Amino acid sequence: MIYVETAASHVYKRREMISRRDNYLWKIESGVVRSLTWTEDGQVICSGLWAHGDVIGSELTNLNPYEMECLTDVQLTEISRSHWGNYVNEIIRHSQTNEFLLKISHCRAKDDALRQLLGWLTNRFGEDDRQGRLIGLQLTHQEIAELIGSTRVTVTRIINDLEKGGFLSRKGRKLLFLADSSEQWHYEI
Numbered sequence: 001m002i003y004v005e006t007a008a009s010h011v012y013k014r015r016e017m018i019s020r021r022d023n024y025l026w027k028i029e030s031g032v033v034r035s036l037t038w039t040e041d042g043q044v045i046c047s048g049l050w051a052h053g054d055v056i057g058s059e060l061t062n063l064n065p066y067e068m069e070c071l072t073d074v075q076l077t078e079i080s081r082s083h084w085g086n087y088v089n090e091i092i093r094h095s096q097t098n099e100f101l102l103k104i105s106h107c108r109a110k111d112d113a114l115r116q117l118l119g120w121l122t123n124r125f126g127e128d129d130r131q132g133r134l135i136g137l138q139l140t141h142q143e144i145a146e147l148i149g150s151t152r153v154t155v156t157r158i159i160n161d162l163e164k165g166g167f168l169s170r171k172g173r174k175l176l177f178l179a180d181s182s183e184q185w186h187y188e189i
Contacts, residue, residue, distance in 0.1 A: 007077045018068040023081040025057035027090070032073030032137055036146070038064040045105075046146040048097055049137070051125065055079065055090040071137070090169040100131075105149035114158045118168075122177050132178040134171055176178075 009029070012018055016034065018026065028050055035056060037046040047063065049071075050056050058066050059081075079087060100120065107113035118135075126133040139147075142157045148155070159175075162168040169176045 007079065007083075010076045010078065011024075011073045012070045012076070014070055014072050016048065016070050016074075017072070018070065020058045020066075021067070022077065022174065023059065025079040025084060025087070026068075026076040027061055027079055027087070028052055028054050029075040029077055032071040033068050033074055034071055035061070035066065035068050035142070037066050044146045044147070046101070046143065048101060049121075049147070050097075050122070051137075054136065055087050055094055060091065060094055071139075071143075101147060105147070107148070110148060110150045110154050111158045111161070113150070114125050114144070114155060115162075117148055118145065118162075118175070118177070129171070129176060131169070132176050135175045135177075137156070138173050 010019075010026075012031075030052055033054075033056060034046050035050065035052045036044055036046050037137055038044045047057075047061070047066075058068075071121050084091070101117075103118075104113045104116045107116070121137065121139075122133045125135050125137040127136050128134075141159070142151075142152045145152045145155045159168065163170070166178060169178060
């Protein structure tokens with residue numbers, strides 16, 4: 001008799017925390033997840049934003065505490081340790097994303113850090129729009145601040161400055177990179 005291991009699928013709602021499982025990773029089939037930790041004084045640090053095709057899990061980090069929060073409704077497939085070898089490219093991309101976010105969180109000039117993050121978000125989550133590229137992911141100013149190691153007030157000020165400068169505009173609750181400013185926003189991992 002042959003046994004075939006089937007991967008279990010799990011669904012989480014927006015703002016739910018994903019369960020930690022030893023010896024398992026999660027592959028995101030749909031939705032967006034942010035990984036986070038916090039300092040001894042309670043400052044939240046976002047260590048990543050993950051979407052369709054990404055592999056996540058507490059087994060990929062030594063951070064403690066470490067949590068994974070759903071920013072949208074999310075569907076995941078579990079990956080047992082015996083199958084991790086099939087996901088080398090996804091695991092490498094996970095590491096590269098972590099390094100990129102670490103780099104921008106240490107930028108002293110937070111306007112530069114925010115521009116780099118917005119460029120990355122445009123490439124990763126952007127959708128073409130007749131005026132430019134629309135970031136399909138809705139992040140609060142606080143969540144953006146946690147990604148770049150800043151404050152909500154500073155992020156709000158910089159976004160307002162970028163709007164006044166003609167680099168950004170808003171379309172509903174989403175940010176829109178204007179086509180004329182696209183050369184300012186080319187950042188890739």
